[in-house]
Amino acid sequence: MLELRDVRKRYGGVEVLHGVSLSASGGSVLALVGANGAGKSTLIRILSGAVGMDGGEVLLDGAPADLSSPHHAHALGIRTVYQELSLVPQLSVTENLLLGRFPRRYRMIDWTAAHRRAQELLDRAGFGMIDPREPAGRLPVARQQMVEIAKALADEPRVLILDEPSAVLAGSDLDALFRLVRELRRRGVLVVYVSHRLAEVLDLATGIAVLKDGQVVETTEPARTSEAELIRLMAGRRPERIYPPRRSSPGASPGEVRLRVEGLTRPGEFTGVSFELRAGEIVGLFGLVGSGRSELAACVFGASRPSSGTGAYGNPADAIRHGVAMVTEDRAGSGLVLGLAVRDNIGLTTWHGLWIDQARQRRDVASMIERLDIRPPGCAAMPVARLSGGNQQKAVLAKWLLVGPKVLILDEPTRGVDMATRVEIYRMVDGLAREGLAVLLISSDLTEVLGATDRVLVMNQGRITGELPSEGTTEDQVLERAIEA
Template sequence: MTLLELRNVRKAYAGVEVLHGVDLTGDRGEVIGVVGANGAGKSTLIKILAGAETMSAGELLIDGSPTAAGSPHDAHEHGIRTVYQELTLAPELTVTENLLLGRFPRKHGLIDWRAAHEQSRTLLDEIGFTTIDPRQRAGRLSVAKQQMVEIAKALVAKPRILVLDEPSAVLAGSDLAALFALVRRLQQQNTLVIYISHRLVEVLDLATQIVVMKDGAVIATTTPDQTDEDELIRLMAGRRLEQIYPDRRDSPAAEPALKAKSLTRGGEFRDVDLTVHKGEIVGLFGLVGSGRTELAHCLFGATRPTGGRIEIGGTPHTFRTPQDAIAAGLALVTEDRKGSGIVPDLTVRENITLTTLYASTRGGLVDRTKQRRAVQGMVDGLDIRPAHCATMPVVRLSGGNQQKAVLAKWLLKQPRVLILDEPTRGVDMATRVAIYRMVDDLARAGVAVLLISSDLTEVLGATDRVLVMREGRIAGELRSEGATEDQVLAYSIGRAA
């Protein structure tokens, strides 16, 4: 008997259909890779499986029996657990409290905290997430480690069907290897894994079946043996992407725009020297815990250094707040889109114009016509979907389209220095290409770009130079042209010649 079957599933919002008769079948021990461009309907499909949304028509069958997954509780009862792309942990609670909420071991009527921490430690070790401290407060973990805790939380209930939405987007190195090993182990244990990812190489490596979605419908079902990355891109985008990364070989040298000299922040990074010139794209790579995101926050004034200095255009600056950094011409697209990138309750237009409200104001009043024109230009230019999304709550957009809205917010500000921390996280390949083209255009217009990424191919393909961080220090520097992924990794783990 087939474990999971979706038949002719449809979903409409306010009379507008966004899923058009989706069929999907998965059995025990399978890994179904679901791929598609942003706005293809993947998020809606996930929510229906999770019980967070109800289908407008169609059937969901478990073990051949029609099932009403009308709520998350119903989905849980049928053994379905979902790990969303956006983090849902309670940040003020410890890892143990997040993992065992509602399932605490008790002794004499009270929570047995020693047993609880031991139970959490055992679970984390079993699934390969050995570097996480169960007693640590979740909100103090890196985004990557929070993602790992989200996955562990879903596995506490030993689900029959596990849905993973972009699980690898913030992982790298040993953490990424642990995720892949976990997926293969779950497959051996007869768990059905539904794996949604824009990293097509991962899907081709892990999946037993690949489902391609476009415009709310399944347009192809195939296997890794029957397809390749180029073909999947063609199906998703409706065209071939002949060149993913712009040619940067003729990028001109110019004067320094951003400099850090012996920049230090106790416990996070130390003695960091870096320079990004006008018109240059510099990649910053490092494994989780290397200090790269902490460095970005310090450069942007979100935290203060304990030593060293920052120069913008040759002038020393002391940033006490992000507002100081913005006034000096800096912009930061953070890796934590939900936590610090968007304001979920505001519309797309309100989010995009957050940094430029003053420029749209006349006589103390917002010039709505000017604002609408500027926002629609960004929506069209970055292909934020749906095209009429300006008045929609930004939280209603797919993750990739939310990311593009964050980018639009800073592009309107026309920064001198643009810091991008994981800018293509959760973004489909066609949109990635558009972002790389946009970053290249900005650099050619004189903007200095610091691109932080855990994607080795991206950090080499989209940049002029690469800096590698390890244990809070710059461990190496390479010209992107001619450098290899092995060389970058060797610096990141301390094994460079």
């Protein structure tokens, strides 16, 4: 169905795709894997019509495909769900799903029919738990991702490109996504699946293309490869230890309390939450979608107000003054200013009043870019939107590290990040904890939340339902507390 022949792309004088050739048939799942910066995002933007090629051709059913714009790609039956959300947050789920194609009656929008059609789209995608009348911006990020997928399915595409669709999903929501991918394959749709979660790639894909430095270095099938081999192909070396060794023996005394939350309540989100963070420890916070984990973090940071309880700051500025930093789960929406350069994004936390010591800011930012190995080299003046997802995440971390925080809240810090960059982030967070920082790590990845932390808090329906030591605890034990009635 789809064939790429010697596809090339350059930005300025730098070629980022060096003659990519691939093919895939209908009713298959082609997985694209590679480290951040390997060229995956550029490739799918070409297929979606968002950027043009500088060489090569794309064929659909053996004929040259006109991909000169997203409109032309849509006309050919190609739809893309990007990693970064593109919903209109002030509009309802129905309005987002049906923008430009509302059912009408007597020249007016037929809202009864519109909500019914939206519910049909959600049900068909397996996301019927979402209320079509709910404002999209009030949904958790994971549910917003589901709406994006349902929107792409509204026109029954022949080729569906999914860019990190599972990055914020867990539990039954993740199961629903996997069922949908298998159902689309049964219907004859070609699914191009981009993911850093290699276990699910091996489970879902019928074919795998490994990209490195803008080239396809291997095409294979799940039965002929393994996670370790894919990592070797992506990184050019054998995988190292993923998680750092434990910083202390079980039962060792942690440092002083850096954050104490008691009885924190925000109606409809969480109730009576209490916990402590101590210097030198990494505490995991796990919960399924709707458990209240991200809402709790935002409230502690001062982005929303509790109705009762203690431990939450009055506003983010107050939290920052007290040495608390927060990396949000939506880096594009609330972590970065996409229109600004990398230098200006990292330096945001150094702005005080109207005057900026620009020389010092440049030195500090350059030091952070080098410390976190933000790529490509010399990217300080580049728009941050041009960086890969992993390097954007590093830029967000760099921004907060310039503050010199005592408490660091990380909400899905490895979302859409390749394994090599994940290892870098884990090591950096481990190093910060060894220096005395208190870290709260929120994640929907159970392996991560147990491997990178000292203890785990489990949330279910807005309450803390368990506190477990990370070492010796199984994923089943955590899930049991996350889903129990």
